[in-house]
Amino acid sequence: MAETLPHSSAYQTDALIASDIDAYLVQNQNKSLLRFITCGSVDDGKSTLIGRLLYDSKLIFDDQLAALEADSARIGTQGQAIDFALLVDGLAAEREQGITIDVAYRFFATEKRKFIVADTPGHEQYTRNMITGASTADLAVILVDARKGILTQTRRHSIIAHLVGVRNLVLAVNKMDLIDYDQARYDAIVADYRAFATSIKIAAFTPIPISGFKGDNVTTPSPNLPWYAGPTLMAHLETADFDATVAQSKPFRMPVQWVNRPNLDFRGFSGLIAAGTVKPGDAVRVLPSGKATSVARIVTMTGDLETGVAAQSVTLTFTDEIDCSRGDVVVAADDPPEVADQFEATIIWLADDAMLPGRPYWLKLGTQLVSATVQPPKYQTNVNTMEQLAAKTFELNAIGVANFSTDKPIVFEAYADSRTLGGFILIDKITNATMAAGMIHFALRRSHNVHRQATDVGRETHAALKNQTPRLLWFTGLSGSGKSTIANEVEKRLNLMNRHTFLLDGDNIRHGLNKDLGFTDADRIENIRRVGEVAKLMTDAGLIVLTAFISPFRVERDMVRTMMPEGEFIEIFVDTPLAVAEARDVKGLYKKARAGTLKNFTGIDSPYEPPEQPEIRVNTVEMTPVEAAEFIIRQVMPLK
Amino acid sequence: MARTFDRPDGTAVPQTLTHLDRLEAESIHILREVVAEAARPVMLYSVGKDSAVMLHLAKKAFYPSLPPFPLLHVDTTWKFQAMYALREKAARDAGMDLLIHQNPAALERGINPFDHGSLHTDMWKTEGLKQALDEHGFDVAFGGARRDEEKSRAKERIFSFRSATHGWDPKNQRPELWNLYNARKAKGESIRVFPISNWTELDIWQYIHLHNIEIAPLYFSAKRPTYNWDGQLFMADDIDRLQRVLGHRPDIVERSIRFRTLGCFPLTGAIESEARTLPEIIQEMLLTTTSERQGRVIDRGDGDASMEKKKREGYF
Structure with a gap:
């Protein structure tokens, strides 16, 4: 048995600290x-x-140790011995349940290195917290219980670590004391893992037998493992090769965080250099615009730099007055990254609510924030077998691949080349929750090759010929609220006034253009997207378009709003209480929904999100359809 | 100043950044992200060494502009006199506005650490902070907390999301990947941001040493009037006030003392020390066998989850 080490001198150079603190500080720095x-x-x-x-690195102080001993006796899981887990499981809920819920960051140092270690949770439920820790790691220690061998979570965590780009993997076969330090069983576990690692293209890993509880092979070689000739875990951590300067050898990239304008004479662009180096005089481009200039100064509070390198926060000034703001990326002029609005990416879904294909989410990449939609998944990965499975959506903790499109071009690189310009998060537009993490593979060809064709007769000409102003009158409300009836009345009146109109009605469109769509959330979103695109073409043709769709989700209505020129989208909320609409039940649909024969019915088992600030709201309890139509006409006229 | 060394073939030799260089760059990136995305940010300034480093980083992040947010000191009226003096000077030197908030209810009731126990922290600091943030409509507040300080801090995100009532839900924190921070929030909600999350106590001291950052003289040893209370050594910073609140004049003994952290003088235990320079302070810190927060009365008494409990209620 390994002795519990007294505070090991391998970590802190107490003698040097005591005798020559200045020398120690230089070494530490x-x-x-x-x-x-x-x-x-x-x-x-x-x-x-x-x-x-x-504990071994002397980072547990006497007062903490006293508390730890008391806690171990009271709620520990190791009998009378010290339960080291209580040092890191810092949340009350974790200590009560004896599990790790969220990632904890701890700090220690040896003579050679400083370490920040993220202790990540093992439960599948908390995978998103594990990913948070993995995304900034240079190395991953994957622990395996020697009694149990490789488990699902071992594979899942290995895949995630590999996916987010952790190239230095350690397989720590733990609890060796509980299998009597048996070499044969250790070798079998390592062989097992090697087969798995090869299957997911992990090129190399370092296996180390240890006992965290007893201390074997953690910081000092264990006499219990005479058959093991490799390094201790600590020795490996101290010497593991990771090149912190590799980013400097890549082409220059700096996402602009903030425009620095203290006065009229200074205009600087502040950011963290993501890759490469930069010097005054270097030719650069500002993407996505592509405007070229050169670097004038690299400004910092302690003086201008001759060279700025990756991982430094700086402020650049340019020799030309060019347009540049937050979200732009300053890049090496002769070696720019991709600019595109469609790409393929691996995605890890982190939210309880499943991904909805076609729904717009905020996409944040570097300092860029755009609206993005996810296409239906190409596949989801089974983390046990690495099989590619067909999937309609991504649910919590799912890992898969899909195509993305953004509402304007963004600047990016493959994640394999740049974590900063290849990694992104998706944010829900209503709740602001972080929904997913993504890693870009490549731009889609079609985003390069499909260009908009400029036409000579534009939307203004079309509208002028009709002597009217195009509008999109978007009616939204529950089934049976009276959308179609009122929209029909409004169109009749507009026609009497010589306005050129077209009414797109939900039921009619579903018989033709959208006959392939059902009533799942994903299909409802696609339904609205298509109607929005058609309505946009019609307004381009100069028409006043009326649409009557339940359109239950706020995000999709807002998506159509942003497709239209400012002020052309008029949201009309046909406000009818559910009870009233259900009592009317013109098509007998509520009856079917209540009986359970009609699924996903808005208001019954599918939500309706009322508009928060519609341009027009009509109350059909107080108004007849004719009155409502007249009210709407008064609001939108003259339309010239 | 950065050094450049070019190889004979013209390619640059990689420039090695020290761990302090990297921590500094990361903190500056965080400060700028907030300023770019927040509607009304503020920096909580407590006059301690961590605040001093955070303020220095803010100056660097926005230079040549001044940091585009005010400083906020949530005051308890029980801080050391030397802290009040440095507070004014630091704000002036930085060219930043300094807002001071004292909870009027605590002021009226004469809340003090002797008679009111944990109510002192609750009313002056937790309630005081919430009042100040609400009053000014600040949506993001920078704080100088570090993950190595305490177990629940070690679990907290750099961007720590708070409900409209300032509550923290540690079981449901937003994932935080790479250096991509989701700063989006609904009206009324706010975010506490910790730019020096990944710094250790040693990093802070070493940075102060390297950059010659001004800190309160209380960190350095000197002969000071002290008294014993509840088995711990304290400095009699305002003897008359102590006497008024205690009803008697404590026995004052002059000793060579200093402080590892700074808070309210009746709640901040002193250590006997001869460390008069930064290297001596660092030396003493590295050789000590007790943790930094050990001298803080605030952390004791409520069981091992006291910091988490306070944070859930809105404490910084």
């Missing part, structure tokens, strides 16, 4: 920084291992 994660299945001993590293 020049240490490299390694960020790593511990991951693996529940109960594989992640928190215990980190507790052990902190």
